[in-house]
Amino acid sequence: MERLQELFGWIESFTNLERSGAVFSARAYQLERMRRLAERLGNPQDSFRSAHVAGSKGKGSTAALLAWSLQAAGLRTGLYTSPHVESYLERYAVLEKGSSDSHPRLLERLGARLRDSIDTLPRELQAELGRPTTFELLTLLAFELFRESGCEAAVLETGIGGRLDATNIVTPELCLLTPIEREHTDVLGDTLEAIAEEKGGIIKPGVPVYSAAQHPAVRGVLRGIAGERGSPIAFVDEELAELSSEYSPEGTELSLRFHGERQRRYRLALIGDYQAENAALVDLAARRTLGLGGEALERGFLAARLPARLELLRARPPVVLDGAHTPRSAERVLSVFRTLFGGDGVLLFGAARGKKIPEMAALLAPAFRRIVITTPGAFKESDPAEMHRLFLALQPASRLEPDTGAALQLALELTEARRPLLVLGSFYLAGEVRRRMMGLRGQSPVR
Numbered sequence: 001m002e003r004l005q006e007l008f009g010w011i012e013s014f015t016n017l018e019r020s021g022a023v024f025s026a027r028a029y030q031l032e033r034m035r036r037l038a039e040r041l042g043n044p045q046d047s048f049r050s051a052h053v054a055g056s057k058g059k060g061s062t063a064a065l066l067a068w069s070l071q072a073a074g075l076r077t078g079l080y081t082s083p084h085v086e087s088y089l090e091r092y093a094v095l096e097k098g099s100s101d102s103h104p105r106l107l108e109r110l111g112a113r114l115r116d117s118i119d120t121l122p123r124e125l126q127a128e129l130g131r132p133t134t135f136e137l138l139t140l141l142a143f144e145l146f147r148e149s150g151c152e153a154a155v156l157e158t159g160i161g162g163r164l165d166a167t168n169i170v171t172p173e174l175c176l177l178t179p180i181e182r183e184h185t186d187v188l189g190d191t192l193e194a195i196a197e198e199k200g201g202i203i204k205p206g207v208p209v210y211s212a213a214q215h216p217a218v219r220g221v222l223r224g225i226a227g228e229r230g231s232p233i234a235f236v237d238e239e240l241a242e243l244s245s246e247y248s249p250e251g252t253e254l255s256l257r258f259h260g261e262r263q264r265r266y267r268l269a270l271i272g273d274y275q276a277e278n279a280a281l282v283d284l285a286a287r288r289t290l291g292l293g294g295e296a297l298e299r300g301f302l303a304a305r306l307p308a309r310l311e312l313l314r315a316r317p318p319v320v321l322d323g324a325h326t327p328r329s330a331e332r333v334l335s336v337f338r339t340l341f342g343g344d345g346v347l348l349f350g351a352a353r354g355k356k357i358p359e360m361a362a363l364l365a366p367a368f369r370r371i372v373i374t375t376p377g378a379f380k381e382s383d384p385a386e387m388h389r390l391f392l393a394l395q396p397a398s399r400l401e402p403d404t405g406a407a408l409q410l411a412l413e414l415t416e417a418r419r420p421l422l423v424l425g426s427f428y429l430a431g432e433v434r435r436r437m438m439g440l441r442g443q444s445p446v447r
Helices: 002-012 031-040 059-072 104-119 123-129 134-148 192-202 216-228 273-290 294-303 327-341 357-367 384-394 404-415 427-438
Strands: 049-054 077-080 092-096 099-101 153-157 174-177 209-211 233-235 240-248 251-258 264-268 311-315 318-321 346-349 370-373 421-424
Touching (some): 002 104, 002 134, 031 134, 049 059, 049 192, 059 077, 077 134, 104 134, 134 153, 174 192, 174 273, 209 216, 209 273, 216 233, 240 273, 240 327, 264 294, 273 294, 273 327, 311 427, 327 357, 327 421, 346 427, 357 384, 370 384, 370 404, 404 427
Parallel strands (some): 049 153, 049 174, 077 153, 174 209, 209 233, 318 421, 346 370, 346 421
Antiparallel strands (some): 077 092, 240 251
């Protein structure tokens, strides 16, 4: 693990747009650089079939549902997601024979090869392309891992946007678009239409596109892009005749029927009515384009898991982790949390600077009488005192504890061993809480 920590430390030494929140520049986001770097490695992204997922929310869950279904169909399948909760290793999974592994020793070897490729770049090429970003290097490592571990297919989640995202050098067999909302406006644009243009940039000529239900403005942009590129597009809400779901702390049960087709039922380990919507999108795409059967989808949906997506970390009293960091996502998580556990809960909240914290405070503060505001880890810059000021104006009982460990202890005390605790606002806060509560140290792959 020491070598892996050194590898990811080296990768972190490059421009990390996830961490810094740096504004868009063509120099930072440059697909030509990604293509040239991939060429030096023998274009590993061309060695497996791929599905490409973009959107504002639900990308990781949708990618996991599809990847585990491909594995259940007998394909050794790569899964590349972001962000991570506790370790960069979580972003990489090779799914085979009902199990998941990030192949850390293979990653060590491939990381050394990647580093050598970057370190030996000719000076004139360095001057032409500029330094790669952290996400580009993480993505190249994923492509290498999936090639070297013999993956027949891979499901790739975009980082930010889509059009200029490092993953967008693949030619996929299908594209999936989850719900698109206003986010990362400093990078993607400040209107829904502009953001949809960026997300829709993953659409390739002639490649089928499947989309979740979208705002009318987004729907129009996506139809336009697909039409220009000759790509058939289907919106899941237009194809559905019925969709119903019920969820519990153990998962979600759903029933769906598309027009002209029979009813199908599934069970998910993932929790929430919106997970049923993600599953419906995957069902539509996997059946129509990939030819997956019901048994593979049933087994894949039940096996798919991701940390900090309404994750029940402890049952008594309930401790629930979620990385939601937009108002709409927080609203949906809150709805599920209160349905499952009632309204007398405790909130532990922390979000990075630049998120829509006033809007989330307006939503969350009235819903909890016991609130603890803290630092959402050290990965991104934050302002706990300002967050506390916003919550305090709406809920006078809100308390500030900048130290994450002390804040967790305080939140657990406020549960009085009976109230449910919701940890929300940041994947990195969820990671800190998860690591402390489970006593984990070092790296841990997606399970």
